[in-house]
Amino acid sequence: MAAAAGGISLSRLGLPPGVRTEEPMEGNGSADVRSSLPDHGFADTDLVSDWYIYDSVEPAAPQDDMFPSAIPDCHPTISPRLYHICMAPISLAVLVGLSLLLKRKRLYPGCWSGVPGLLSPANFLEEDGERGLVAAVFGILFSSLCVLVLDADPLPLIAASSQHHREYWKILALLYYPAFYYPLAACAAARHRAGYLAGCLLSWCHCVVHIWQKVDCPQSPKIYRYYSMLSYIPIILCLVVLSLWYPALLLRSFTGQKESLEKEVAGQSYCKKYLQALLSKQSRKGSSCKLDESCSSRARTYLRSYIYASQEGFRIPLKLILSLTMAVIAVYQVALLLLVAVVPTLQIVRAGMTKDVVVLLVQFGLVPSENPGGIPGDMETELGTVKHYLWSLEACYICSLVLCCLLTFAMLMRTLVMHRNNLRALYQGAVLDVFYKAHILRPSRQAVVCWMSFAGFQTAFACLGLLIQQVIFFICLVAFAFFFVIPLQSGTNMHLFKILQNMWPFWLTLIIAVIVQNLAAHYLFLEQHPLRKELTNRRALYIVTFLLFPINVLVGVLAGLWRMVISALYNAIHFCQLDISLLNRGVETFDPGYRAYCHYLKIGVSQSHPVMKAFCSLLLQPARPEGHQGLSPANVEEGIQLMQTAKAPVSGARRRQSRARWALAYTLLHNPALAACRKAALLDPAANGTQLGAP
Template structure:
């Protein structure tokens, strides 16, 4: 990282200023792209759409010219194919067309502009209104689901992903595309190094298969992250907070960590691809060496011998475990108290026999424990590598989750912030409060609405007060 910083600057950077230079470099990139962000946030603005169209079109032309120069340029020290920024070009082209479409859409609407009183309050999105209508229905008809809904993903017309998650998905897919080319260059360089110095023949199809599997697994994790976000946010909309950990961050902490989510998710995905690539390459080498190679050479006996060695070590362990379970049920546990009991009580029948059996099995279980602990370590390392990109899964222990798993803290913070500010029921309720009040009796109406709101909140928090609440109209004066 320090060499990359020094290469971008015309002077030597001190070690203590590396972090500051990286921050300023990131700020420079943000300032360059900030006009596009400003133009996107200007709704129904002819000037904003026109400026956004011009700025993004200039960027698109610059990217096309720069890409064509890099593809045709032949450097003496670089003999590999250059990465074509195809996702970036597609995104920039989409922004150009988006601003152009909004410009021609907003211009006719200006001729029939609504009065300022009708534009005073923000409009609730259509999918939020549909969500509230579905909640008010006594029974929701369940239609027949398609194969894609049953097996892959069940979409919901009343839910829309926020801009934060869409940006994360686009940036992550762009990173997967770019990093796949980087891994391909690394594979070619490493294969040439082994062939030059050790005489090992190059096997580019194996490397291409490993890179393809790495990219597919990472894309699968991105899709699972989006689906998990939808599921957990909808649970929070319903008031089900079981998806959250027991200890929640403070409001200021949650807001701070929610701003870090996109950057942290992108970094975790890149590191996950870097870790997955050698693991999948090793798995492909093992599969090719022990399964494909014997079958290709017609030496099936070696394959059956390897399978027999594995079964010869696994079957006795399974038989011993099953035998001990049968012996414990038959001889070491007392009989059931009644004929309707399915399981015997945990009451010992022959303590002396149990102690002798435990003594003779002790030393064997020491050896078995070493083997099983090694297997558990390898399996957890493999699963941790495969699930490293999933910030919604807490990888650390439950007692150390808040100290070491900062990725999961960012995920929980995003859920808290988005569920609090995108809840369709709360947004529709606030919209009705703002749009249905009258100008003359606004203070009286809002006062009654505020009292009813606190009454509803109090009764929900204290259900026992429902029975003590006075029903009906108040009695006339002077009547007890």
Template sequence: MSVTGAGNGTWSTEAEEENYDDWYLDLPAEPSTPPHEIIVPCNPTVPDHLYHLIVAPLSLAVLLVVSLLVRRRRLCKGCLNGVPGLPSPVNFLHPDAQKAGAAAVFGVLFCSLCRLVLDPDPLPFLAGSSLQNREYWKILALLYYPALYYPLLACMSIRHGAGYFLGGILSWLHCGILIWQKIQCPQSLKFHRYYALLSVLPQLLCFLLLSFLYPAWLLKKCKQDKKSEDSQVAEKSYCVEYLQTILKKKKKSNSPLNPSLPSRSWRFLNSCLYSPQQGFQLPLKLIISATVCGICIYQVALLMLVGFLPTVQKIRASIDMEVILMLAGFGLNIAEDRNEAIDLIKYYLWALEVCYVSALVLSCALTVCMLVRSLVLHRSNLKALYRGAVSEVFLHNPALRPSRSAIFCWMSFTSYQTAVTCIGLLLQQVVFFICTILITFLVIVPIVYGKNLLLFRILEAMWPFWALLVLALIGQHLCARFAFLTISATNRELNNRRALYLVTYLLFPVNVLLGVIMGIWRVVISALFNIVHMCRLDISLLHRAVETFDPGYRTYCHFLKIEASQSHPMMRTFCFLLMQPSSYEGPPGQKAGDVEEGIQLMQSKKPLMKGVLSRQSRTRWWLAYTLLNNPSLLAFRTSRLRLAGSMPNGMPTVEPK
């Protein structure tokens, strides 16, 4: 047997031919898996089916107890005469809801969804299900896991000491069993030996957070005074803080007209990174979306890492002489020396691993940056809608009122945001992996080894063409600046128009070639922009005129409408002012003064001076102005004025003919 290269003189000596026969001796077969990589199946003390058989009835019992603690009339007046019913899981439109606890429960639910998609058994207590019935069990599991974790939300929504106690017991039970399972069996046979342990870490962190939040809420509940809870919440709520921030006198900014480069860089950094602002809080659904998207990035990145990297490492470790001989049989000559060829193939595979990990890190970093940047835009959009500037957010001026489409989009916003984050991360990983492979194997590796210089040879053969395009591009810019443009202190005018027309005509063929390059670059830029911004619903991937055809952006617009119309902080404060006299305890004279001042913004026991009166007048005017432009009240105000036969803003009425 002999292997010869086509004119290369590779492996054609007789000594090598004698050694080739040694490769086909019947040697004892080695184990395919080294002993240290063999994972012994592990059976924990509390397996998954027993864990769910214990937790599911206990969750149902906790839910029954919580439903007995809350009467239905607190949730729905006149429904079945106030008999016990299911409590609300969480008040999504209330600004003072337990945001950390709700985000933790949604994180646990998303981790269960990941397990549902990847595990062969959708329901843990129905192991060994057949392929025919597996899809039905998956549908049932999509309803089972939300019902399993529903009591964790119900216990915190009723704001009762018994609910906090039961929620703490339930969360500690979930957390304790999961920790005990992973201590007993840290390794598994699925994907990677440590994949099961790493994938359950976000779920464990969420359960640990709930395990500490419930006792903290219980202690806070025990230390509270026996005052009316509604008045305490209203006095210290976010709405009052927002109102105080809006109505207080703004300080004059002393920013220079031409800021320096560090100050401009700092402003740009603040516009990209979300930092809390006094008097404003993000809605609960946005906080839940950010939490679930962060867990989604972790789970998808972990799955892509353990699905690709161990396989390539095993292939790289198994490269030997047989692979070199097989490639030589197909006419592929890697190197003249066998050992050098093996090292070179292993180096190529190692470079492939580096490209994959680099693309994954870049994809995760860009996705996180886009989500953080979207929080800044969320805040600016909500603040604009709160002050009635609808045209700053939407292309048209829609009515900020609930509708069928708006309610549906509001319900599905968090789920859609999570799904597009997952899809965007996958697309970025594929595109960036291909780009890093091209850069590595067409530029970096050929420069290091001095071989396979295909790209450089193409560029060397076409260098006159590229030089012509570069010179034409630079020459046109220089002529436009120094020959065809006259810049004066007050105006800019065209100059040498005859030469301008002549150059335009002569460079037409060259500009056509430049247009081809520009068109290709435009496609690349558009594709990269859409792929990078795929995870964001707050911006449209289409043109401004047809942005409503983007389903993701349309969902976000309807979500903003519901949030601005139903959870407006000024509207809540105004409603509290209307309800305050009936529940206020104090002297009659002080009661009217406190209500009129807007939740004790300017309390004073001394006689009011001239400056105090002016501040009160200014505060009342600002309060009336903000209520007048409140998008939550504007629709009702317009309809009432029309029914009364008058026009808004003092316009004269028109008598019907």
């Protein structure tokens, strides 16, 4: 047994197979082995003896079950190819059937208007609608695309694809999956009972098949045994949401609670609530409270700026909800991939660490040794040190990943708060409060393109931001752990502390120079008056400036390093936040993320202004059938409601008239689009009936 173990040890050392390791002599077995070894340039043959002895005693380590090769391929009962072959025609039939059903009355009026077209997946520019359902469909779509990136068969309809054609199938899958999940969103956009019923059937089929596949094959050899199941969690959760949402819509359609909303203009209810909340707040503006400027209140205000709380009368646009939902799912998928790709590997390395590797690390000086000659002393102690180092790497990696995820979520929540502030400012016409120069809030070719790609930009920037943060924070945590924490625990590897100790005169000089300059600037070179401050003792100021120039150069080097570090940290943390630019003003247009956000705001404000929509809904409001108490659009527009009729209106009607007048006046005064048209009209000397006269 010892001979066999010794043979394994020598083969690990790379010795030639001709070396004889069998028939050890009693008492001088190791000496005979050493005598039979050829000269490989070892300085001391005791080192080889130590390796031989340790390997002969060490038991063979069992194979860790976390290796992907230990997990066989699993083939579920319902294969992905069979699932897509069956569900793709069904989805297409549902989509065609709904298009024919909803447009059957328009087959004769005209040539193109009578042709049934595709149903819209969602009204992205409207505030009303099933926002959670649309977000769930987008979550299923994006999670499926994340899974196919690492899949051997990116296009499920084509199995066993070759490595040469796999990239082409991935590009085709980018077009296939949106079409495959398109009916799940279109069934809700139809706003018909048949669409709700079809949505129930489709969502139930998708959900049952995905759950069946994961229960049938919970483990897979890809990356990590449970990676496939964990990566499908967002898909299953979104499908469960759809499976509950569509039956609720179907039941609500039978109870009649949705009929009144379908008869209204899209987004009309939200615009009325927004205008009502805005007008009701105008009366309370006079009451002002004293602001508390304490540190605790400022800290609470700062923390509150990162927490989105709903406000009365305001609703976040659907496109922003979709972009942030996709960003959260992207962060989950990237964090899961980073976790399962590194942590199990570190655990395998730590569990399989042998004394041979410890000897090698000691020889290179990566592990401290008690023997100053470099030959390992107590192998158990040094092996524990190496395992502690690997555990520290694992802890630093997990802590940095958790920190990056929390920072990314905080920045995404901050995006909600900033977007609400920007929208409310643009609704009021305060363009310069959002942009550094005046912008015309109207659609353009570039604005439409940026609006379409905004959600994709937000998702991609969240992924890249998480990767950059993980690299930076992992390096910082490892440096802090191995240069500060571990040396303080073990008392070894105190190189950094020795360097800082030897440089104490340099640090003391810089600190004293900075303190002296601040004290001199406050007490000697600055003359303070009750209303102003002036420079004084200018000759002494010039002398001190000249004498401290070399020291200020050294201070500038440290300040430059700090500027580089703080700029890298700030840009890495705010990389996923598109509402701010990472470049200076004047070159903000070179930031593609910020440019897409600015154009997205332009499209949103110009096409979805709630005050403008409330104004249009008042103009399009039909006449009330009961009596003459209601207000017709013509009366609202021309002011006939101000005339006294034969029958005096009751107090309730008078209040409705006053409310309608104030609503119209507010929309005309504060709508940015109308204000621009009004200013252009006022430049005409003959505007509003004014005739040109002789000077």
